[in-house]
Each structure stands twice: as structure tokens, then as C-alpha cells.
Amino acid sequence: MVASPVPPRVESSGPPPATGWVPTGALGRAVLLTGLLLIAGVLLGRVDLVVLAAPFALGTAYALRRRPTVLPQVWISGDDGHLVEGGELTATVTVGNPDQLEYDVAVVRSRISPWLRVERATIAGATAASGARSAAVAERPFATAVPTAAAVDLELTGTALRWGRHPVGPAGARVAVAQGLLVSRAVITEPSRVRVYPKTEPFDAVEAMPRAAGLVGAHHSRRPGEGGELAGVRVFAPGDRLRRIDWRVSLRARQLHVAATLSDRDAEVVVLLDVLAEAGRSGGVSGAASVLDTTVRAAAAIAEHYLHRGDRVSMLEYGPAARRLRPATGRRQYLTVLEWLLEVRAESSPHEPYDQVFGPQVLSADALVVVLTPLLDERSAQMLARLARSGRFVVAVDTLPADLAPPKDRGWAEVAYRLWRLDRDTMIGQLREHGVPVVRWAGAGSLDEVLRDVARLATAPRVGR
CATH class of the missing domain: 3.40.50 (Rossmann fold)
Structure with a gap:
């Protein structure tokens, strides 16, 4: 996992920020315990119970002094290179923190196509490896902290097994802030398609072509013209190039002769x-x-x-x-x-x-x-x-x-x-x-x-x- 600045513009789908954060069970237990201790202390006239409730009340208030205003951002970036079957795959699931409040824990999880075998997933310096199934690595949840106004990456490395457009994702993330008292809803991003080109099998064919009809190319046609295939020797005619003169035949016949060639055509x-x-x-x-x-x-x-x-x-x-x-x-x-x-x-x-x-x-x-x-x-x-x-x-x-x-x-x-x-x-x-x-x-x-x-x-x- 590598921390990096959050890009200036990252779109994420979902409801407004006000409805994106919910209290956790820890906040409910802290409020319940504080209320019970205060009520019991007042009814029974015991100051020790009030003193015992004070740390819970102060800790909860201190943790909630700053609340998040926006939801986390998640996006996927795939390999944009010329990926061929059997080649190395590289994809990244990124969690961004656009808020001014640090995320205590961010849990990231992503799906991946079965034709993309993920062999290694790296997050926060930890590496998980598996050669049997992609789900054993890519679809397991990963947890890390996200600094303020930064982003962290879940790097997926593996092998592309088959040609086609294979999805990496959808990916989702949930984060906890305020010392675990508030948790965001699951932010899910659309999958990214990775292009895997077919592996070209070795193929070579003879130059034989039924008909070569173009103007230029590597196939020899039956039409005379400028090319590399010798068609014979003929008498010099107006329009022939001087470099085509066959001097041996010309000296022997005492008349200029030129080498005739077949034109090269494409098919x-x-x-x-x-x-x-x-x-x-x-x-x-x-x-x-x-x-x-x-x-x-x-x-x-x-x-x-x-x-x-x-x-x-x-x-x-x-x-x-x-x-x-x-x-x-x-x-x-x-x-x-x-x-x-x-x-x-x-x-x-x-x-x-x-x-x-x-x-x-x-x-x-x-x-x-x-x-x-x-x-x-x-x-x-x-x-x-x-x-x-x-x-x-x-x-x-x-x-x-x-x-x-x-x-x-x-x-x-x-x-x-x-x-x-x-x-x-x-x-x-x-x-x-x-x-x-x-x-x-x-x-x-x-x-x-x-x-x-x-x-x-x-x-x-x-x-x-």
C-alpha cells in the first residue's frame, strides 16, 4: 500500500455525505454505559459512579469533536499496455481520503474475472500470495489506515489466462473514523475492463497468392512492370530505363536488350x-x-x-x-x-x-x-x-x-x-x-x-x- 495525494477530481456514486455515515456498535455501547452510570449515580447518590462515567463521556465527546464531511473515494486502474495471453497483469484498487479527517481503518475488497489469475496482492507492505484461485487473493478483504488528503493502493499482480475484455471489480470500501465510533456506508465503484489480446500462434505461408491485384506489395504478378522477378530479356524499346539494359546480351546480339521483370502486387x-x-x-x-x-x-x-x-x-x-x-x-x-x-x-x-x-x-x-x-x-x-x-x-x-x-x-x-x-x-x-x-x-x-x-x-x- 503506497500513500499518494488524492487526485483533484474523483467521482463517486451514492447518497449525500450526511446520510453516508452511521454510528457503530461501539458508539451505542459507550452512550448506553455512560447513561446507565449517570442515572445510577444520581438515583443512588453515589459520586463514584458519576466519576466512573466521566471517562466514557469525555472520550466519546473527544472522538466526535471532528466528524467526516465526505465519503471515501474508490477507483480502479488497469494495465493500459499491450497485454497478451500469458502476460503479466497489473491492476490497482485505490482508496482516496478527500476529507481533513484521517481514516482509522479502511477495508477494501474487489472482485476479479476468473480469467485473470491474481498471484500476489500488496497492501501496506504486506503481501498475500496464492497460485490456486484468484478469489483466494483478490476477493479477500484488506484493511489499512488512510492518511488525511491522501490515497492508498491495493496492487494486484498476476497472469492473464485468456483473451478478451475481463473485468477487474467492482471494488468496494468501508472506512471507520472517530476511533471506530462512525463508519461509512459501502462505496462501490464500477469495474474496469482489462484488454487481453490473443496470443498469435506461429504461422508462415508460402508466397503463392491466387491473384495479386494491388499496385504495390510483395507478391509477384503475371503483369510486366517494375519488380524484382525476372520475366525474360527483350529488345530495347522507347521508355525503358537504362539501368535495365543487359549488356551481355546486347554485345552478343549487337542490339540493345533490356531485362524484363514482373510487377510486385499486393493481395x-x-x-x-x-x-x-x-x-x-x-x-x-x-x-x-x-x-x-x-x-x-x-x-x-x-x-x-x-x-x-x-x-x-x-x-x-x-x-x-x-x-x-x-x-x-x-x-x-x-x-x-x-x-x-x-x-x-x-x-x-x-x-x-x-x-x-x-x-x-x-x-x-x-x-x-x-x-x-x-x-x-x-x-x-x-x-x-x-x-x-x-x-x-x-x-x-x-x-x-x-x-x-x-x-x-x-x-x-x-x-x-x-x-x-x-x-x-x-x-x-x-x-x-x-x-x-x-x-x-x-x-x-x-x-x-x-x-x-x-x-x-x-x-x-x-x-x-
């Missing part, structure tokens, strides 16, 4: 997240991964890879919300993608979201569409087939956990699970027959072979009608 990558269903149980960054965990982490890794290469990346949700993120490039787009992924939620819907997601002029004809789907809903397979029939370059990434355990219920549950597995394998085979490659996400190199096949199909001649 548009659309990462489509199927959020119609969720399966598996999330165990955090070091445990088992659910469908949503695999989807979000794979999307972050794919976006980071292609944005690093200078490509345009956009995000789409296949679900009732139909959220979109416009295509862009650069580090700013990567940070926007991470913020966008924090809001991903699995939502079931009885309606077909295809027309809502893929409206007119949403997808470019040359874009590579990477669909992250567990293939738990028939509408997902139908969506993939419709994209393939429309001429899009589609790659389906299976995000269903490979170690998904069958149900342990009695009866026909295990048989039904096997039948569902067979039906799902048949559906995947039908998608491959329709030209939709389906590959399981496995980190680095997961999409290399599939991207080569898609790029080979894109460059193959098509039969005209």
Missing part, C-alpha cells in the same frame, strides 16, 4: 470467422482450446502474417451480428484487428446469415477468403459451397479441436457421436469435391500446400462458354 485477404457454434472447453493459454479460442488465435496469426507482408486484410463474421472490418494495411490495421477480435462471441441464430454477411460489393473478386469454421452447422457448409460456386478463392480451416471428447452419458450418446463424426467427414468430402479445400489448423505451414493448389487453379486457363 486482399478476407478472414471469415464462423461464430454460429461453439464446442470444447477453454482452458486458457496453457490449457485446452475451444473452437472460439482456435478461431481467434488463428485469425490473429493470419492477419499478422499478411499485414507484415504489406497485403490488405479484412475481417468478417458469419453470424447474426455480421460484423465487418474494412480492408487496410499496416500496423494500425493489425492493432485494429486485435481490438476487433476481442468482441468475437459465438451466437446461434435460426436464420440464414449469408445474405446479411455477403451483401453486394462486399468481397472482391480477386480476394483470398480464409474461412475459420468448426463445420458444426450445415449452413456453414452451404456458405462455403456458395462461395466456391461464385468463383471466389476459398480456403476452409477446420477449427474443431482434434481431441474433442465424446459424451460420457449413458444410452446412445456415444453412438450418436460416432454417427455425427461420420456425417461431418462426409460433408467435408463433399466440400472438397466442390473445390473447397479443407485443412486443419496446425500453426506454421498449415496452409502452404492448400495455397499452392489455389494459386495453381487461379492461373489455369478457364473454359469459356
